[in-house]
Amino acid sequence: MTEAVSRPTLEAVAARAGVSRATVSRVVNGGDGVREPLAERVRRAVEELGYVPNQAARSLVTRRHDAVAVVIAEPETKVFADPFFALQLRGISKELTAHDNQLVLLLTEGRADHARVARYLAGGHVDGALVFSLHLDDPLPGLIHDAGVPTVFGGRPGWGEDTPAADPGVAYVDCDNRGGARAAVRHLLDLGRRRIAHITGPLDQTSAADRLDGYRDVMADVLGESDPRLVVQSDFTPAGGERAMRELLGRCPDVDAVFAANDLTALGALRVLRESGRRVPEDVAVVGFDDMVPVTEQTEPPLTTVRQDIEEMGRLMARLLLQGLPDGRHRPPALPGVPGSPGTAVILPTTLIRRASA
Amino acid sequence: MTEAVSRPTLEAVAARAGVSRATVSRVVNGGDGVREPLAERVRRAVEELGYVPNQAARSLVTRRHDAVAVVIAEPETKVFADPFFALQLRGISKELTAHDNQLVLLLTEGRADHARVARYLAGGHVDGALVFSLHLDDPLPGLIHDAGVPTVFGGRPGWGEDTPAADPGVAYVDCDNRGGARAAVRHLLDLGRRRIAHITGPLDQTSAADRLDGYRDVMADVLGESDPRLVVQSDFTPAGGERAMRELLGRCPDVDAVFAANDLTALGALRVLRESGRRVPEDVAVVGFDDMVPVTEQTEPPLTTVRQDIEEMGRLMARLLLQGLPDGRHRPPALPGVPGSPGTAVILPTTLIRRASA
DNA sequence: TTGAAAGCGCTAACAT
């Protein structure tokens, strides 16, 4: 195995360049206030010695780390199976990189990991945290809150004001789940469908709950009352979508449209519909949510869905966090129209993308 | 946004408990050599103040971080699309967690990121690095080497002894790619097939090159000479597998077996074979590599493949790294039969799993 | 513009 080598210190560079440590430090940190011939000597010494600042020492005095943790409270398998996270991470990664911050990905699966993550955050390894995929009863937000690290959540946090983690200052980025769901259902109604079913996501996540609310809004509005058997709970996965669709076909064989809580769910539903001999969209129209292009364009038929810009959500989360951080070298400009203050919520719009399935 | 709070220091805990800093430090780090009544007082003070050690300060003196970086030199999209990484990470994660080390995932896509990652490693954030998915001309190993961080590679590194990164001390974990490939091809021969094609992975990765070598070993051995048109280069993806299979069908319509470099490739090949009206395995037998269960069991027909224990590889990588680290509190016991010295290579066996496709 | 010196919060000798 490659062995650890002992790295040169500021002191060594100073000695080599024949200057004081302070001068080297100045040059390394941008070089303001050091005259040229000297600065150049220092740069050469840095180069020759292969000097890299020791971050522990630096952080100890600056209290900055130029690193941000992304905490995902899902098992690896799920994280890696769902393109949603990939897109969000890509957005986050781009924004952080642009401001010279390192992304540190913290995966947690189960309670034991929670404590470890909390310790990591409280231990001062990072300047802030971006937190995802919280469920209603999740203890993680409480722990993170206690860790005292600036945090932005991905998706509206689900806890009420009476929980230990309640904090009027939570910042989060989300899309207009309820509005998007309304648009989807309205579209199905416009198509003349009346027996419109909804396959939900896990209802302990606000995104799923909000989409269900949107569905109900429109159904109640237009049809007065909605048949509760048309709603089946599921879990945002293709397998879950299959199960739900079977269940649905069993209890309401007359269903003529399905609004699936996300594209992966729609994928499963589509499979079962085909299996059962239903034509899409002739017999049953299907609408998804997310618009994960690799999924939606390869379904048979191509999926009509509610588009949200997932990568942009990631980018905004990162930007919101960086903005709120105490002065560092690398703060992005304030978001226009978005106060950088605590408690900010950014809700991105959704748009219906019409393809062939509805 | 949740604001940063200023955390209590050792000093504060000491004052509250009415003891010296050293005593608090001892208690916090295991409590050896502190008598009970005192220790308890300290623990209470820690609790009341919500004290968490500052890692920067601690690392500065101990030179330990209890954190390990996993560096993946692929774009996020690919990392998250390929279950391979998920499995490997799970193995790594389990082993690290068991020894109280934090996993820090560093994704790099492109040269710019390389420099950043190198700085991160050299900056002393982690005790070691686990590095994946290197291509032959990759500058990353050189940079990582210069960073002077103990490293274990996933897969045999591809660079020769003449490159800047050459180091007789590289440690890596791999599976028996060549042997596995031989077994696959031999199996196809035993089935009576003679026009056996191979769809390769990206040949700048040793795993792909080794599998190709295994294929050639057996073909040359048994058939004397092999038709070069039976080998098509691809890239380990389903889409690549489709392209390659089409190409293959075009130039050798008489092909009666395909050894695909991995399961994802086989998946694509299977699709094209079905499309072209070939029956599997009657007309064309197909063997994959990896045995990613979620893939292999859902193909039509179920895929015969060469199994490697990916999660175990991850676990071993982590263990190898931890073992080689200078004394810390959390070193795993030495691997039986595996010298913990630099330059260790662990090669895991592969086994042919017979399903319906060959 | 440059250098000297203090100190970030912690651990580990060394004293007691």
Added chain:
DNA sequence: ATGTTAGCGCTTTCAA
């Protein structure tokens, strides 16, 4: 068994 003290490598006043 407990306390005292000297740094770890860096940034940042403050003086020169």
